[in-house]
Structure formats: C-alpha cells, structure tokens
Amino acid sequence: MPEARLAELTTLRVGGPAGRLVHATTLAELTDAVAAADAVAEPVLLVAGGSNLLVADEGFAGTVVRVATEGVEVAQEGPEVLVTAQAGVGWDDFVARAVTEGWSGIEALSGIPGAVGATPIQNVGAYGQEVSATVAEVTVWDRRLRGYDASPVMSAPSATGTAGSRRIRTGSWCSP
Ligand SMILES: Cc1cc2nc3c(=O)[nH]c(=O)nc-3n(C[C@H](O)[C@H](O)[C@H](O)COP(=O)(O)OP(=O)(O)OC[C@H]3O[C@@H](n4cnc5c(N)ncnc54)[C@H](O)[C@@H]3O)c2cc1C
Numbered sequence: 001m002p003e004a005r006l007a008e009l010t011t012l013r014v015g016g017p018a019g020r021l022v023h024a025t026t027l028a029e030l031t032d033a034v035a036a037a038d039a040v041a042e043p044v045l046l047v048a049g050g051s052n053l054l055v056a057d058e059g060f061a062g063t064v065v066r067v068a069t070e071g072v073e074v075a076q077e078g079p080e081v082l083v084t085a086q087a088g089v090g091w092d093d094f095v096a097r098a099v100t101e102g103w104s105g106i107e108a109l110s111g112i113p114g115a116v117g118a119t120p121i122q123n124v125g126a127y128g129q130e131v132s133a134t135v136a137e138v139t140v141w142d143r144r145l146r147g148y149d150a151s152p153v154m155s156a157p158s159a160t161g162t163a164g165s166r167r168i169r170t171g172s173w174c175s176p
Contacts, residue, residue, distance in 0.1 A: 015055025018064035037063040048115035087117025105134035
C-alpha cells in the first residue's frame with residue numbers, strides 16, 4: 001500500500017508521510033481510532049479540512065485520523081432550532097444551509113475553510129461573529145477518561161425571549 005502523505009490532506013499542500021492514516025466516516029470510527037492509538041500510547045493527529053495545519057516534511061510518526069463524519073440533524077424547540085452537526089461536515093456548506101434555512105448567527109462566517117468540528121477549538125470568528133455565541137453543546141471524546149462527555153463546554157447566551165434565535169450544536173470533538 002502506498003504511504004499516505006499529509007500534503008494531500010492540508011490546504012497548503014505540504015507535509016510528509018503519515019505513520020498510519022485512518023479515514024473516519026462515523027462517530028464510532030473516529031473515537032475508536034483515537035482510543036486504539038491512545039491504548040498503545042501512539043501519537044494522534046486529527047485532520048479535518050486541513051486548512052489550519054502546517055505539517056513538516058518529516059510527516060507525523062503516529063496515527064493520523066481524517067475526520068470525515070457527516071450528518072446534520074435539526075430539531076425545532078419552540079422558537080429555536082437546535083442543529084446538531086457532525087465534526088466532519090464542511091463548514092461553508094453548513095453556513096450555506098443555515099442561510100438557506102434562515103438560521104441566524106453564523107451567516108458572517110461564510111467562506112471560512114474547514115469543518116464544523118474544528119470551529120470550537122479556536123472559536124472561529126469573522127466580521128463580529130464568533131461560533132461561541134451560537135454553539136450550545138459540544139460532544140467530546142475525553143481521551144483521559146476514555147468516554148464521551150456531553151456536557152456543554154461553551155455556553156451560548158440564553159436565547160430565552162429572543163424570538164427566532166438559534167442555537168447550534170456540533171458533534172464529535174476529541175479532546176487534545
Ligand atoms: C484562507 C483562510 C481563511 C481563514 N479565515 C478564517 C477566519 O476568518 N476566521 C477564523 O477564525 N479562522 C479562519 N481561518 C482558519 C481556519 O479556517 C479555521 O482554523 C478552521 O476552523 C480550521 O478547520 P479545519 O477543519 O481545516 O481544521 P484542520 O486544519 O484540519 O485542524 C486544525 C486543528 O484542529 C484540530 N482538529 C480538527 N478537527 C478536530 C476535531 N473534530 N476534534 C479535535 N481536534 C480537531 C486539528 O488536529 C488541528 O490541530 C482561515 C484559514 C484559511 C486558510
């Protein structure tokens with residue numbers, strides 16, 4: 001099997017070989033890959049859109065997990081909409097869907113490269129909007145406890161009494 005090069009997974013198109021590459025298309029595959037590497041103390045690098053990663057020519061001597069989980073669920077909760085998106089969903093597609101559906105709060109973040117799951121890591125923002133204002137909950141795989149933590153790690157401002165306000169929930173984020 002030809003060796004996988006990280007240059008193929010980063011938008012800068014640089015980066016040497018991956019020790020091992022796992023393409024995770026489901027939440028179970030994603031967390032299983034991280035847990036399996038952790039169990040043998042192998043270094044792990046998650047790569048989603050690869051737009052905020054600069055990888056050396058030496059590459060990464062460990063397990064590289066490509067976050068390619070898909071799926072968006074929508075739940076109407078009174079005047080609010082709670083949207084749950086898997087980590088691998090393309091961010092710009094997600095913003096486009098929000099605009100089409102009339103979900104307010106992330107429309108200014110159009111055109112930012114990457115995937116949904118990476119946005120809470122650095123609190124992606126632009127033009128006065130930040131995802132921390134709309135993220136209600138992030139599902140985290142806790143690598144120390146080896147289990148999911150579904151508790152909110154960021155609190156959106158209370159939407160109570162704000163007609164038409166939206167909350168957005170992202171899924172499957174792995175703790176560093
Ligand atoms: C042209 C350009 C414009 C940009 N404009 C903006 C801007 O306006 N505002 C802004 O805030 N940012 C901006 N960025 C930065 C970039 O878009 C964000 O950092 C984006 O969130 C990266 O997403 P990604 O999926 O490409 O992450 P990657 O590059 O794949 O990963 C980035 C980091 O997050 C980690 N990671 C990714 N997914 C997960 C996960 N599910 N769980 C745990 N860790 C994970 C990776 O291991 C890595 O450390 C811009 C970047 C570019 C290239």
